[in-house]
Amino acid sequence: MQTHRDIPFFNYPGLFEEDAEQYLSVMKNALSRGAFIMQKDLLDFEQHLADYLGCKHAIGAADGTAALILSLRAAGVGDGDEVIVSSHTFVATAAAVHHAGATPVVCDCLSDSMMDPESARSMITDKTKAIMPTQLNGRTCDMDALCALADEHGLKIVEDSCQALGARYKGTPAGLFGVAGSYSFYPAKTLGCFGDGGAVVTDSDEVAAMIRQMRDHGRGPDGKVTMFGHNGRLDNIQAAVLDVKLARYDAYVARRREIAARYTERLSGIEGLLLPPGPEADPNRFDIYQNYEIQADRRDALREHLSQKGVGTIIQWGGWMVHQFDDLNLRVDAPYAEEMSRRYMMLPMHHLLSDADVDHVCDAVLDFYQRNSI
Numbered sequence: 001m002q003t004h005r006d007i008p009f010f011n012y013p014g015l016f017e018e019d020a021e022q023y024l025s026v027m028k029n030a031l032s033r034g035a036f037i038m039q040k041d042l043l044d045f046e047q048h049l050a051d052y053l054g055c056k057h058a059i060g061a062a063d064g065t066a067a068l069i070l071s072l073r074a075a076g077v078g079d080g081d082e083v084i085v086s087s088h089t090f091v092a093t094a095a096a097v098h099h100a101g102a103t104p105v106v107c108d109c110l111s112d113s114m115m116d117p118e119s120a121r122s123m124i125t126d127k128t129k130a131i132m133p134t135q136l137n138g139r140t141c142d143m144d145a146l147c148a149l150a151d152e153h154g155l156k157i158v159e160d161s162c163q164a165l166g167a168r169y170k171g172t173p174a175g176l177f178g179v180a181g182s183y184s185f186y187p188a189k190t191l192g193c194f195g196d197g198g199a200v201v202t203d204s205d206e207v208a209a210m211i212r213q214m215r216d217h218g219r220g221p222d223g224k225v226t227m228f229g230h231n232g233r234l235d236n237i238q239a240a241v242l243d244v245k246l247a248r249y250d251a252y253v254a255r256r257r258e259i260a261a262r263y264t265e266r267l268s269g270i271e272g273l274l275l276p277p278g279p280e281a282d283p284n285r286f287d288i289y290q291n292y293e294i295q296a297d298r299r300d301a302l303r304e305h306l307s308q309k310g311v312g313t314i315i316q317w318g319g320w321m322v323h324q325f326d327d328l329n330l331r332v333d334a335p336y337a338e339e340m341s342r343r344y345m346m347l348p349m350h351h352l353l354s355d356a357d358v359d360h361v362c363d364a365v366l367d368f369y370q371r372n373s374i
């Protein structure tokens with residue numbers, strides 16, 4: 001007989017409480033200096049983020065979506081262009097393309113949830129300017145295939161790596177494959193702040209300079225405006241908090257990978273359940289498990305069963321793939337995504353889960369399938 005245990009899908013208060021004293025202290029320090037916008041704490045965090053990734057430039061942005069729009073504009077995406085995005089992504093990916101003045105064109109995804117390079121190929125037209133792969137759930141796409149496709153057709157790669165800070169493909173970090181990559185620091189992201197936040201990374205001095213200018217109303221270092229910009233700045237207090245969290249980030253990721261290994265070990269081989277690739281499944285990839293997304297037969301009944309056992313689950317994007325929002329007019333034939341939208345859901349995954357929590361989730365899943373066999 002299992003004991004009851006409450007495992008909410010995500011532990012928001014825990015994000016603060018795990019190191020409350022230190023967060024209050026860095027915030028108090030910044031506040032008492034009157035350091036609110038574009039101050040030392042932001043510059044420090046930008047430098048530490050660039051060092052962490054081994055890239056030349058990291059530029060704080062207001063949120064992940066602002067980062068995406070800035071990176072598309074810096075890549076020269078604009079009026080009349082088409083940009084290929086995956087069906088399994090947040091609406092912000094497609095919205096960023098739209099707000100950059102271009103048209104998002106959706107392609108299908110594969111069974112590991114990543115953009116399907118062959119489907120992307122079939123969407124290329126003479127208006128296509130860029131491919132925007134989403135490095136979803138903390139995993140990377142097949143970047144060899146996508147970069148080769150982009151080269152072949154003279155297209156740019158602009159990554160939506162909002163969910164994949166620290167993920168790698170053949171050693172290269174997500175975010176550094178194309179013109180620029182974006183991260184989101186939304187609280188539930190692997191590196192989550194206490195509000196909204198984001199960043200753009202790039203190795204190009206030119207792209208970095210343009211993004212720095214655009215995120216601050218188009219103003220150059222001397223205050224002269226040479227283009228219409230945005231207010232897309234990361235605020236200084238969030239940067240101070242993020243700097244503390246970045247120093248611990250490897251430990252967060254290591255814990256997520258341990259949890260993923262435990263899910264893999266306990267839940268592999270159940271008929272009707274497809275797990276994401278485990279942490280050791282592919283020597284070319286280092287996944288950071290932003291999410292632990294499974295596909296399940298009788299998904300809704302499984303969610304109901306888990307909920308009765310106190311386990312919170314979520315269906316990403318509310319259950320809609322991006323081409324399924326009819327009012328956005330992005331309809332395409334994406335058969336895999338279509339099927340997946342009826343089967344996908346996420347189990348709890350964050351660094352504050354204990355082994356006992358994870359075992360409780362696994363017990364509840366196993367209990368469901370045993371009870372439902374025959």
Ligand SMILES: *Cc1c(COP(=O)(O)O)cnc(C)c1O
Pocket residue numbers: 063064065066089090092093134160162163183184185186196197198
């Ligand atoms: C979180 C996220 C974003 C951007 O999120 P913001 O809320 O703007 O920080 C963009 N794309 C994907 C795939 C995301 O998960």
